[in-house]
Amino acid sequence: MVFWISAILIGIGVYGLLTQKNLFKQLISLSIIDTAVNIFIIAVGYVDNGKAPIYSKAVPKFMEGAFVDPLPQALVLTAIVIGVGVLALGASLLVKVKEKHSSIDVENMKGVGE
Amino acid sequence: MMNYLIILAGAMMIIAAVFAVEAKKILDAVIAMSVVSLVSVFLFIAMRAPDVAITEASVGAGLVTAVFLVSLFKMKGGDEQ
Amino acid sequence: MRRFYAILIAAALVYMLISFISTVPSYGKADLKERVSDAFLSKSVNAQNAKAWLEGKAIHRQPAKEIYGKKVKEEGSANVVTSIVVNYRSFDTLGEVTVLFTAALGVSLILGGSRRKQYGREANFVLKTSTGILVPLIIMFGAYIFVHGHLTPGGGFPGGTIIAMASLLLYLSDEKFFLSKASTGALEGSMGGTYVIIGLLGLAIGGYFLYNFLPNGVVGNLVSAGIVPLVYVAIGLKVGAELSGLVTDLHSEKEG
Numbered sequence: 001m002v003f004w005i006s007a008i009l010i011g012i013g014v015y016g017l018l019t020q021k022n023l024f025k026q027l028i029s030l031s032i033i034d035t036a037v038n039i040f041i042i043a044v045g046y047v048d049n050g051k052a053p054i055y056s057k058a059v060p061k062f063m064e065g066a067f068v069d070p071l072p073q074a075l076v077l078t079a080i081v082i083g084v085g086v087l088a089l090g091a092s093l094l095v096k097v098k099e100k101h102s103s104i105d106v107e108n109m110k111g112v113g114e
Numbered sequence: 115m116m117n118y119l120i121i122l123a124g125a126m127m128i129i130a131a132v133f134a135v136e137a138k139k140i141l142d143a144v145i146a147m148s149v150v151s152l153v154s155v156f157l158f159i160a161m162r163a164p165d166v167a168i169t170e171a172s173v174g175a176g177l178v179t180a181v182f183l184v185s186l187f188k189m190k191g192g193d194e195q
Numbered sequence: 196m197r198r199f200y201a202i203l204i205a206a207a208l209v210y211m212l213i214s215f216i217s218t219v220p221s222y223g224k225a226d227l228k229e230r231v232s233d234a235f236l237s238k239s240v241n242a243q244n245a246k247a248w249l250e251g252k253a254i255h256r257q258p259a260k261e262i263y264g265k266k267v268k269e270e271g272s273a274n275v276v277t278s279i280v281v282n283y284r285s286f287d288t289l290g291e292v293t294v295l296f297t298a299a300l301g302v303s304l305i306l307g308g309s310r311r312k313q314y315g316r317e318a319n320f321v322l323k324t325s326t327g328i329l330v331p332l333i334i335m336f337g338a339y340i341f342v343h344g345h346l347t348p349g350g351g352f353p354g355g356t357i358i359a360m361a362s363l364l365l366y367l368s369d370e371k372f373f374l375s376k377a378s379t380g381a382l383e384g385s386m387g388g389t390y391v392i393i394g395l396l397g398l399a400i401g402g403y404f405l406y407n408f409l410p411n412g413v414v415g416n417l418v419s420a421g422i423v424p425l426v427y428v429a430i431g432l433k434v435g436a437e438l439s440g441l442v443t444d445l446h447s448e449k450e451g
Contacts, residue, residue: 001117002157003216005124009131011209016135018201024140024186028147031178032131035154038170042163045232048223052162053236053275054348055414060263062237067275068162069225071232074279076166078291081352081434084173085298088441091185092302098189164348165276168340172353176360177438184445188312 002043009036021106023097027090034083038076045069120160127153140186148179235279238262238269263415271411271420272345280350281423285405289394292387292430299383299437303376308447311373318368326368333361341431345420351427355434362439366446373447379440386433393422393429 009032016029046068051059053070094104101109127150134146151174158167220226227233234240237260263273272278280288340347341354365372397406412419 001120002124002161002222003219004213005120005127005157007209007212007216008128010212011205012128012131012135014208015201015205018204019198020135022140025135025143028134028143031147032134032150035151035170035174038166039154039157042158042161042166043222044219045225046161046223047225047227050162052164052348054164055263055273055275057263061261064228067227067236069227069230069232070235070275070279071230073163073166073276074284076163077169077276077280077350077352078287080166080169080173081291082294084178085295087178088181089298089301091181092305092445095185095188096305104189165274165350168349169353169356172356172360177356180360180363180442181445184442188445 002039006036006040006043009033009039023094023104023106027087027094030090031083031087034079038079041072041076041079045072116160120157123153123156123160127157144179144182144186148175151175151178235283236275238267238278240283241269264413266413267411269411270407271414272423273415274345274348276348277345277350277423277427278420281345281426282407282420285394285426288430289390289405292390292433295434295437296383296387299441302441303444306444306447308444308449310448311371312446312448313370317370322368326364330361330364333364334358337361337431337435341427342424343417344427344431345423346415346417351430352434354431355436356438358431358435359438359442363442366442374439374443376440376443379436379443382436383433383440386429386436389429390426390433393426397422 013029013033013036016032017026020026020029047065049065050068051066053067053073059066098104103109130146130149130153134143134150137143137146151170154174155167155171158170227236270278270282272282337354337357337360339354340349340357341351344350344354362374394405397408398404400406400408407421407423409421411421414420418424
């Protein structure tokens, strides 16, 4: 079920990237695709009736089928932080574009050829 | 019970994402994207991943929204706050 | 016409993704015995026979043993995701720290400035008073998250982000507040250098880069798991200083 949610969100993000003329909307669509892919990666590692992978007084032993897969969570932790770095760089580039061309629509930018 | 909650959260995310792509003002789109990020935290908790949930909550619903709003303010020259 | 083609492409992409779902194990039925996470969870990565794993033969698995509250020889942190991020795959974390540093450097080069950009209106009285109460609490909460990274969920990255939120609150409530680039740059650079120096110490003592050379204590104590708490403190302070510098760059303008 979670796989369907992730696939539909990727579709919405790609549709936004193809139709919107405003550069800011395209940045927002990229961020939606980012979130959807992170949900998909974690959904691959879910085990029924598993607990979070932390040893505590409640779960002191290693047993089979007691924990969820911890490796996709480590990869997604890295991916989220890199996504926010790229987004901050993109937003600062848009500020500079607006200063130079005085418009943020792709269609009516001054000084850009056909 | 958990299945029903996951379907509800998924429907909320899809509606907010469609609104974020098709809004007329950019301010509405930024707030809708922050809603998508916030509801995805619930999905991460339902899949038993607390590290990822804390990171996405503080980064997605805090820092990204703040960066977008301040850069919108710089572009328009003083309309937002 | 353009919208019609865009809807067609998006619908075809969604159909292709949904029909490929059958190649992954269905939701909730993942079998951890066939994955390498089995060795990560039972803390027996070094005891595996690598040759037998590659050839697909049955490997020697550890019997169910007590881990919480005992001394474990291989790895000592109670949070298994932390042990993967900082201990088993620590080189990837070094790469991620570098990428974040490059992004903050790019923003500072594009939007750099030396003066504070004014909002043009005075902040509210409620905002000013509550900022004075909230900022020490936020910094303490962020420090708690990255100091206890090996016992509770969290770690260095969300802790640093929460500290940057405190500096954003100070920017919003005061017209004259401005962090100098020298202070954030010095803290960030020294913490990044600390991470690499810890790795080189591991190379000198143990034989390979980022070797865990401090003793593992009892799993579940605050002082345990070797170099993992030290690395997370360095990462937390570095990310906090870096994102505060990014917020500073967004709020500054050039001279003249």
